Amino acid sequence: MEWIRPMLNSLGEYPLWFVVLCTGLVAGGLIQLVVKLLKWALIVAIAVVLLVALGVVFLHGFS
Secondary structure, three states: OHHHHHHHHHOOOOHHHHHHHHHHHHHHHHHHHHHHHHHHHHHHHHHHHHHHHHHHHHHHHOO
C-alpha cells in the first residue's frame, strides 16, 4: 500500500471540494459502466434463453 501514499500526498495540493468532485465523477462513471455491462449481460442471457427455447421447439416439434 506504499504506492498509494505518494498519490494521496499530491492530492493535498488541491482544494478538498475539487478532490471530492473528481472522486464522485470517477465513481459515478464506474457505476454507470457496471450498470451498462450488467444490462448487456442480461440482454444476452435473455436472447440465449429464447434461442435455446426456439431450437428446442423446432427440433422436437410443437407436440
